[in-house]
Amino acid sequence: MMSSVDRGGAWHPIVELTLARLREFVREPEALFWTFVFPIVMAVVMALAFPSRGGQAVPVGISGAGDTSALRAALAGAPGLAVRDVPPGGEQRALREGEVHVIVVPGNPPIYQFDAARAESHTARLAVDDALKRAAGRVDPWTAHEQPIDVPGSRYVDWLIPGLVAMGIMSNGMWGVAFSLVQARTRKLLKRMVASPMRKYEYLLAQLLARLLFLAPEVAVPLGFGALALGMPIEGSIAAIAAVTLVGSVAFGAFGLLLATRARTFEAVSGLMNMAMLPMWLLSGVFFSSANFPASVQPAIQALPLTALVDALRAVVLEGATLAAVHRELLVLACWTVVPFALALRLFRWR
Amino acid sequence: MCELAVRCEGLVRRYGNVVAVDGLSLHVARGECFGLLGPNGAGKTTTIEILEGLLVPDAGHVEIFGLTWKSDERELRGRLGIHLQETQLSEKLTVEEMLRLFRSFYRRGRPIGELLEIVALEGKRGSRVGALSGGQKQRLSVACALAGSPDLLFLDEPSTGLDPQSRRQLWDVLERFRGDGGTILLTTHYMDEAQTLCDRVGVVDHGKLIALGSPGELIAALAIPRMVVQQGTLEDVFMSLTGRHLRDE
Numbered sequence: 001m002m003s004s005v006d007r008g009g010a011w012h013p014i015v016e017l018t019l020a021r022l023r024e025f026v027r028e029p030e031a032l033f034w035t036f037v038f039p040i041v042m043a044v045v046m047a048l049a050f051p052s053r054g055g056q057a058v059p060v061g062i063s064g065a066g067d068t069s070a071l072r073a074a075l076a077g078a079p080g081l082a083v084r085d086v087p088p089g090g091e092q093r094a095l096r097e098g099e100v101h102v103i104v105v106p107g108n109p110p111i112y113q114f115d116a117a118r119a120e121s122h123t124a125r126l127a128v129d130d131a132l133k134r135a136a137g138r139v140d141p142w143t144a145h146e147q148p149i150d151v152p153g154s155r156y157v158d159w160l161i162p163g164l165v166a167m168g169i170m171s172n173g174m175w176g177v178a179f180s181l182v183q184a185r186t187r188k189l190l191k192r193m194v195a196s197p198m199r200k201y202e203y204l205l206a207q208l209l210a211r212l213l214f215l216a217p218e219v220a221v222p223l224g225f226g227a228l229a230l231g232m233p234i235e236g237s238i239a240a241i242a243a244v245t246l247v248g249s250v251a252f253g254a255f256g257l258l259l260a261t262r263a264r265t266f267e268a269v270s271g272l273m274n275m276a277m278l279p280m281w282l283l284s285g286v287f288f289s290s291a292n293f294p295a296s297v298q299p300a301i302q303a304l305p306l307t308a309l310v311d312a313l314r315a316v317v318l319e320g321a322t323l324a325a326v327h328r329e330l331l332v333l334a335c336w337t338v339v340p341f342a343l344a345l346r347l348f349r350w351r
Numbered sequence: 352m353c354e355l356a357v358r359c360e361g362l363v364r365r366y367g368n369v370v371a372v373d374g375l376s377l378h379v380a381r382g383e384c385f386g387l388l389g390p391n392g393a394g395k396t397t398t399i400e401i402l403e404g405l406l407v408p409d410a411g412h413v414e415i416f417g418l419t420w421k422s423d424e425r426e427l428r429g430r431l432g433i434h435l436q437e438t439q440l441s442e443k444l445t446v447e448e449m450l451r452l453f454r455s456f457y458r459r460g461r462p463i464g465e466l467l468e469i470v471a472l473e474g475k476r477g478s479r480v481g482a483l484s485g486g487q488k489q490r491l492s493v494a495c496a497l498a499g500s501p502d503l504l505f506l507d508e509p510s511t512g513l514d515p516q517s518r519r520q521l522w523d524v525l526e527r528f529r530g531d532g533g534t535i536l537l538t539t540h541y542m543d544e545a546q547t548l549c550d551r552v553g554v555v556d557h558g559k560l561i562a563l564g565s566p567g568e569l570i571a572a573l574a575i576p577r578m579v580v581q582q583g584t585l586e587d588v589f590m591s592l593t594g595r596h597l598r599d600e
Contacts, residue, residue: 007455008454011455196499
């Protein structure tokens with residue numbers, strides 16, 4: 001409408017607002033740490049805690065008075081078991097803390113103490129039972145040929161890393177956007193800006209755009225670490241990974257925007273954030289598969305933005321899925337972008 | 352062509368049971384520097400924020416250059432410069448970056464270097480906002496308000512907390528703005544500031560305008576015997592109008 005626009009050497013407001021946000025971010029060393037170093041530390045810790053299958057002996061406890069030497073000998077003869085003594089009275093604690101996965105109390109027959117709700121406890125019970133019966137003279141009708149699979153791509157750590165990247169996109173997106181908004185609001189900078197001709201959507205859009213520029217290193221660093229240091233395969237194309245994480249990042253930025261629309265204090269917005277993120281940490285399959293939850297709640301779990309991002313990213317990174325193959329997840333994320341952004345624009349408290 | 356920069360009639364604004372602004376009317380001519388005086392809680396900030404289009408009055412009418420906030424907000428935003436009392440600019444940005452951001456919001460105005468020169472901050476161009484003194488921050492905020500070469504400048508307590516040198520420097524900036532034909536509406540607690548800068552002042556208390564005139568007129572109207580011996584000050588006028596008791600909050 002105006003023929004000549006003179007911004008005195010400055011760029012378009014969206015560019016300047018985005019740059020301002022980026023500058024604030026890179027000048028905050030703590031923020032940089034949480035964004036880039038934390039995912040790596042997390043992946044390393046996870047790799048140590050969950051080594052490839054078969055690599056670790058199953059800890060078995062022996063408890064009880066009397067002669068345990070026969071029992072000890074029988075268990076020592078079986079591969080993959082590590083025998084430890086559990087002091088009397090310490091059985092529950094040893095199981096609870098995961099020091100041992102099953103405890104054998106000598107006797108005829110012996111007693112197995114284990115936590116039936118834990119998968120590793122169950123497995124240990126079977127292994128112990130097998131070893132003891134075999135030592136007692138059981139003859140197996142046949143022995144199967146075993147083909148252990150330990151190829152990169154099927155290990156737990158491979159499955160975990162894309163999940164961690166998705167979780168990082170969620171936390172960084174939401175905290176990054178929401179905290180800077182609440183800060184600008186408490187400092188009355190928002191009020192000062194809306195007193196200028198700046199358009200409101202320009203400000204909100206710039207918050208999301210700034211998120212996208214942090215995204216490349218945020219995704220590349222942990223994925224690169226996984227690929228180079230842990231041998232995680234990257235099957236999908238870089239373009240597909242970029243597209244999925246981009247869509248995910250905008251969605252969580254918009255969600256953060258929505259949560260910060262009214263909050264006047266950091267305490268208020270922190271509470272909202274934790275309330276929104278906690279269910280997703282548990283339900284969206286970052287650390288363990290969301291398939292564990294009952295079928296009746298699956299539709300709700302599938303509708304969560306983190307579930308969509310985790311699933312899409314795993315499919316693309318580990319299976320080489322195309323964007324078309326993950327269109328359902330992308331659609332979920334698109335909804336989580338458009339609806340919160342529109343609501344935020346309407347409900348936003350600028351004062 | 353409207354000769355009035357600001358015209359408001361019968362403004363009312365309530366916060367719950369408290370009436371912050373109670374039927375206030377005000378006219379400010381183009382090119383004038385108008386000062387709104389009053390004790391804490393008198394309704395100055397509420398009034399100026401209504402005029403700035405940041406608050407909607409419960410009753411009354413506002414026209415800025417003959418335009419209204421309801422129908423002409425976009426045009427008005429581009430023609431006004433606003434300094435708010437409590438804004439803290441981004442500490443992590445440099446002076447130049449901060450000003451550049453505000454300059455980008457306007458489709459006309461001076462180059463950034465010139466704005467820095469006006470508020471005497473060229474030497475601080477690359478410094479972080481967080482490292483500036485109170486006076487420098489205040490001048491940067493005024494520079495942001497001047498970014499779009501406004502026709503009208505609203506300043507809410509621009510010199511609160513400044514040392515005398517910084518205050519003088521700010522006054523120079525404002526005098527220069529007026530010299531270029533700009534209109535100013537400011538609030539202040541400093542009577543000497545009002546006396547130096549303002550063509551006319553209005554004293555507000557309990558949301559009402561209780562006195563209006565040039566500083567000279569108000570001083571002359573204050574008939575206290577000792578004035579015969581010694582010329583009164585605007586401070587004497589203010590104290591006699593609003594009383595001596597403290598107004599906290």
